[in-house]
Amino acid sequence: MAIDAARLEMLSALSRKVLWLSSWTIHHANHIRPNSDGLKVGGHQASSASLATIMSALYFHVLRPEDRVAVKPHASPVFHAIQYLFGHQTRDKLENFRGYKGAQSYPSRTKDVDDVDFSTGSVGLGVAQTLFASLVQDYVQAHGWMKDRREGRMIALVGDAEMDEGNIFEALAEGWKHGLRNTWWVVDYNRQSLDAVVREGLWEKFETMFRNFGWDVVIVKYGKLMRQAFAEPGGEALRRWIDNCPNALYAALCFQGGAAFRKHLQDEIGDQGEVTALIDRRSDDELLALMSNLGGHDMESMLEAFERIDHERPVCFIAYTIKGVGLPFQGHKDNHAGLMTVAQMEKWRASQNIRPGHEWEKFEGLSQDPAALRAFLADVPFNRDGARRLSAPTIDVPERLDFKPAAQMSTQQGFGLVLNEIARGDSELAARIVTASPDVTVSTNLGAWVNRRGLFARAEKADTFRSEKIPSTYNWDASPKGQHLELGIAEMNLFILLSALGLSHSINGERLLPVGTLYDPFIERGLDALNYACYQDARFMVAATPAGLTLAPEGGAHQSIKTPLIGIGQDGLASFEPAFVDELAVIMAHGFAHMQREGGEGGSVYLRLSTRSIDQVQRIMTPDLQRDITEGAYWLRKPGPNAEVIVAYTGAVAPEAIEATGFIGESRRDVGLLAIASVDRLHAGWTAARKLRRDRRGVQHLSHIEKLLAPLPRDCGIVTVIDGHPAALGWLGSVRGHRLEALGVEHFGQTGTIDDLYRAYGIDANAIIDAAESLTSGAPVLHRKMAV
Numbered sequence: 001m002a003i004d005a006a007r008l009e010m011l012s013a014l015s016r017k018v019l020w021l022s023s024w025t026i027h028h029a030n031h032i033r034p035n036s037d038g039l040k041v042g043g044h045q046a047s048s049a050s051l052a053t054i055m056s057a058l059y060f061h062v063l064r065p066e067d068r069v070a071v072k073p074h075a076s077p078v079f080h081a082i083q084y085l086f087g088h089q090t091r092d093k094l095e096n097f098r099g100y101k102g103a104q105s106y107p108s109r110t111k112d113v114d115d116v117d118f119s120t121g122s123v124g125l126g127v128a129q130t131l132f133a134s135l136v137q138d139y140v141q142a143h144g145w146m147k148d149r150r151e152g153r154m155i156a157l158v159g160d161a162e163m164d165e166g167n168i169f170e171a172l173a174e175g176w177k178h179g180l181r182n183t184w185w186v187v188d189y190n191r192q193s194l195d196a197v198v199r200e201g202l203w204e205k206f207e208t209m210f211r212n213f214g215w216d217v218v219i220v221k222y223g224k225l226m227r228q229a230f231a232e233p234g235g236e237a238l239r240r241w242i243d244n245c246p247n248a249l250y251a252a253l254c255f256q257g258g259a260a261f262r263k264h265l266q267d268e269i270g271d272q273g274e275v276t277a278l279i280d281r282r283s284d285d286e287l288l289a290l291m292s293n294l295g296g297h298d299m300e301s302m303l304e305a306f307e308r309i310d311h312e313r314p315v316c317f318i319a320y321t322i323k324g325v326g327l328p329f330q331g332h333k334d335n336h337a338g339l340m341t342v343a344q345m346e347k348w349r350a351s352q353n354i355r356p357g358h359e360w361e362k363f364e365g366l367s368q369d370p371a372a373l374r375a376f377l378a379d380v381p382f383n384r385d386g387a388r389r390l391s392a393p394t395i396d397v398p399e400r401l402d403f404k405p406a407a408q409m410s411t412q413q414g415f416g417l418v419l420n421e422i423a424r425g426d427s428e429l430a431a432r433i434v435t436a437s438p439d440v441t442v443s444t445n446l447g448a449w450v451n452r453r454g455l456f457a458r459a460e461k462a463d464t465f466r467s468e469k470i471p472s473t474y475n476w477d478a479s480p481k482g483q484h485l486e487l488g489i490a491e492m493n494l495f496i497l498l499s500a501l502g503l504s505h506s507i508n509g510e511r512l513l514p515v516g517t518l519y520d521p522f523i524e525r526g527l528d529a530l531n532y533a534c535y536q537d538a539r540f541m542v543a544a545t546p547a548g549l550t551l552a553p554e555g556g557a558h559q560s561i562k563t564p565l566i567g568i569g570q571d572g573l574a575s576f577e578p579a580f581v582d583e584l585a586v587i588m589a590h591g592f593a594h595m596q597r598e599g600g601e602g603g604s605v606y607l608r609l610s611t612r613s614i615d616q617v618q619r620i621m622t623p624d625l626q627r628d629i630t631e632g633a634y635w636l637r638k639p640g641p642n643a644e645v646i647v648a649y650t651g652a653v654a655p656e657a658i659e660a661t662g663f664i665g666e667s668r669r670d671v672g673l674l675a676i677a678s679v680d681r682l683h684a685g686w687t688a689a690r691k692l693r694r695d696r697r698g699v700q701h702l703s704h705i706e707k708l709l710a711p712l713p714r715d716c717g718i719v720t721v722i723d724g725h726p727a728a729l730g731w732l733g734s735v736r737g738h739r740l741e742a743l744g745v746e747h748f749g750q751t752g753t754i755d756d757l758y759r760a761y762g763i764d765a766n767a768i769i770d771a772a773e774s775l776t777s778g779a780p781v782l783h784r785k786m787a788v
C-alpha cells in the first residue's frame with residue numbers, strides 16, 4: 001500500500017524531531033541541568049537513536065488505540081519524546097529525565113505520566129509480556145468480555161541483544177502451544193549490545209526458530225536510497241558487498257564515515273566501470289547517507305513492512321539499524337555509554353536549524369507549517385480513543401470463604417478445598433478467577449478446580465482419556481470457556497502470564513483474578529519475572545507449595561529456605577504462611593479483595609503453603625480473629641502477666657510450637673504462643689507505624705505486633721520458629737527489646753521424614769524447649785518430646 005507522499009514527508013519530519021528531542025533530553029540531563037553529575041547517563045543516546053524512525057512510524061501512523069506496546073528499556077527517551085509531541089509528557093519531566101520524579105530512565109507504568117502500557121527494564125521480560133498479554137486478550141475474548149472493543153496488537157520493541165535472554169525462548173514455545181496471534185516483535189537489529197558487536201550469523205538461527213514456531217518473519221534490511229542504488233548499473237555488486245560485510249566492519253565504517261566507506265568499496269568491489277561510477281557519483285556525505293540507509297532508518301520501508309501484514313499470526317520484524325544513527329558515535333562499539341560532547345551537540349543543533357534557547361519547541365527547525373503539524377498530531381489514530389488506561393469494577397468477595405473441614409489437613413489441601421467450593425458456586429468471583437500452573441496443577445491441589453472449571457483453549461479439545469473412557473481422577477477437557485491455563489514447566493512464564501492476567505483490568509477493561517501455583521523453591525527460578533510483575537503493579541495470587549523442609553523425602557533440591565525473606569522483601573506482594581486451613585480461608589478472601597484495591601492500598605498475594613497434614617484447631621472464626629490473621633498474628637495461647645518466655649511460630653511448624661509450649665509451660669510461668677500468619681504484614685505494619693510516629697510527632701499509632709507484644713514483661717524471652725530462614729522472624733526481638741532465639745533452617749536440606757529433618761535442623765519441639773531454657777533461668781524443663 002503506497003503511503004501518501006505528503007504524509008510520508010510529515011512522518012519523516014516528525015521522526016527527525018523525535019531523534020532530536022530524545023537526544024536533547026539526554027544531553028540536557030548530562031550537560032545542562034544543574035547538579036546533574038550523579039545522573040550521568042550511559043546506554044540511552046545511541047540505543048535510542050537506533051529506534052527513532054521505527055517508533056515514529058508506529059506511534060504516528062501504524063498504531064491503533066487498542067494496540068499495546070512494550071518499549072525497549074533504553075528507548076525510553078524516544079517514547080517520552082513522542083508523548084511530549086502528543087502533549088502527554090511535560091517539558092519539566094523531560095528536563096528532569098532520570099532525576100527524582102522526572103521522566104523515568106526505563107518506561108514505567110506506575111511512575112511515568114505518559115501512559116506507558118508495559119514497564120520494561122530487565123531486558124527480555126517486557127518482550128515476553130506482550131506475548132502473554134495477547135494470550136490474555138484471547139482469554140477475555142473467548143469468555144465473551146470484549147464487548148464492542150477491538151482486538152489490539154501486542155507489540156514489543158526489542159533490542160537484538162535482548163534475544164539472548166532465555167525467557168524469550170520459553171515464551172515463544174508457550175505462545176506456540178496456545179495458538180498465539182496479534183503479537184508483533186520488532187527487533188532493532190543494530191547488531192550491537194552493551195559491550196560489543198553481536199556474533200555473526202546469530203540472526204539466521206533466530207529466524208529459523210521463529211518460523212518454526214509459526215511466526216511470520218519480515219526482514220527490513222534496505223532503505224529506499226539503498227534500493228534505488230541497487231537498481232542502478234553496478235547496484236547488484238553493492239548489494240552483495242553490503243550483504244557480505246561483517247557486522248563489526250559495517251559498524252566501524254558507519255562510525256568512520258563516507259570516506260572510509262569509499263575506500264573499502266573501491267578496494268573491494270571497485271571495477272573502474274559501473275560500480276566505481278555508482279560510488280563516484282556520490283559525495284562522502286551522500287555515500288554515508290546511502291550506506292546508513294538501512295531499513296530501520298527508512299520511514300517508507302518501515303511503513304510498508306508494517307502495512308503489508310494482513311493476518312493475525314505473530315510477526316517478528318527484523319529491522320536493520322545502526323546504533324547511534326545520525327549521531328557522531330554511530331556504529332562505534334563503545335557507544336552504549338556514549339554521550340555527545342557539548343561541541344558535537346552545538347554542531348548537530350545547527351545542522352537541525354534549531355536556535356539556541358528553542359531546543360524544546362515542538363516544531364523548531366522543521367520546514368513544515370506548524371499548524372499542519374499540530375493538526376497531524378491531533379489526528380494520529382493511536383490517540384483517537386483518549387486515555388488508554390482502562391478500569392474495571394471490583395468483583396465482590398465474601399467476608400469468608402468456605403471449605404469442607406477435616407480434623408487433619410494441610411494448607412495445600414485446604415487451598416484446593418477453598419477453590420473447589422468457589423468453583424461449585426456461580427458467583428462473579430468464581431467466573432473471574434483464572435488459574436495457571438507450570439506443569440504442577442495436580443500436585444499443587446488445583447485438580448478439583450480444573451475438574452469443575454475446565455482447561456482454557458481457544459478451540460474445544462476433548463480429554464482423550466475421558467473420550468476413551470479410561471478412568472482418571474481428572475478431567476482435562478479444554479474449551480474457550482475453561483478457566484485454567486496449563487503451562488509448561490518454565491516458572492518465568494508463569495510469572496509473566498500472571499503479570500499479564502493481573503493487568504487485564506487496565507489493559508482490557510475486564511478484571512481477572514489470577515491464581516498461579518508452583519513449588520515454593522521454584523519461585524527463585526521465576527524471581528525476576530515475579531519482581532517485574534509486582535513492579536508494574538499487576539495483581540495476582542500465587543500459591544507456592546510445598547514449602548520448606550516439609551517436602552522432606554524429596555530432599556534439598558525441592559525444599560525452600562529463603563522464600564520467607566523474599567516474601568518480606570518483595571514490594572507489591574503481601575505474603576502469608578498460615579498453619580491452619582481456617583486461617584487460609586480468611587487470607588484467601590482477604591487476598592482476592594487486596595488484589596483489587598486501588599493504588600498503594602492493594603497488591604499481589606503470596607501464600608506459602610505446605611503438604612504437611614496437621615491437626616486443625618476447632619474454633620469459631622470471629623471477626624476479631626479474622627482481622628488479626630490478616631494483620632499477621634494472634635495469640636493462640638495468651639501469655640500471662642508474668643510471662644517468662646513466649647514461642648512465636650509461623651506455618652507448618654505449628655505442631656512443634658504447640659507441643660513445646662505445653663512442655664515449657666510445665667516449668668516456666670505464663671508462657672504464650674504467638675501464631676504468625678504473615679510475618680510480612682507484621683513487619684510492614686511495624687515499619688509503617690514507626691515512620692508515621694516519626695513523621696507526625698504526637699501520633700500514638702501502634703502497629704499490630706507492638707500491641708501484641710506490649711503486655712510482655714521486659715525480661716520475657718522470645719523463641720521464634722519457622723520452616724525457613726530464621727532471619728525472617730528474628731527481628732521480633734527489636735519490637736520491644738526482648739531477648740530472642742531464632743530457630744529456622746540455614747543449610748541445604750536432606751532426604752528423610754519431616755520428624756528426622758525438623759530434629760536435624762533444630763526446629764522440632766525439643767529445639768524450641770532448649771531455646772526457651774537458654775532464655776530463662778530456673779530448673780530445666782521437666783519433660784521433652786520422646787524420640788520416635
Ligand SMILES: Cc1ncc(C[n+]2csc(CCOP(=O)(O)OP(=O)(O)O)c2C)c(N)n1
Pocket residue numbers: 043046047048050073074121122123158159160161162163188190192193194323336
Ligand atoms: C536482565 C538484564 N541484564 C542486563 C541489563 C543491562 N543492559 C541494558 S541494555 C543491555 C544491552 C542491550 O543491547 P540491545 O538489546 O541490543 O539494545 P541496544 O542498546 O543495542 O539498543 C544490557 C546488557 C539489563 N537491563 N537487564
Ligand SMILES: [Mg+2]
Pocket residue numbers: 159160161188189190191192193323
Ligand atoms: Mg543492539
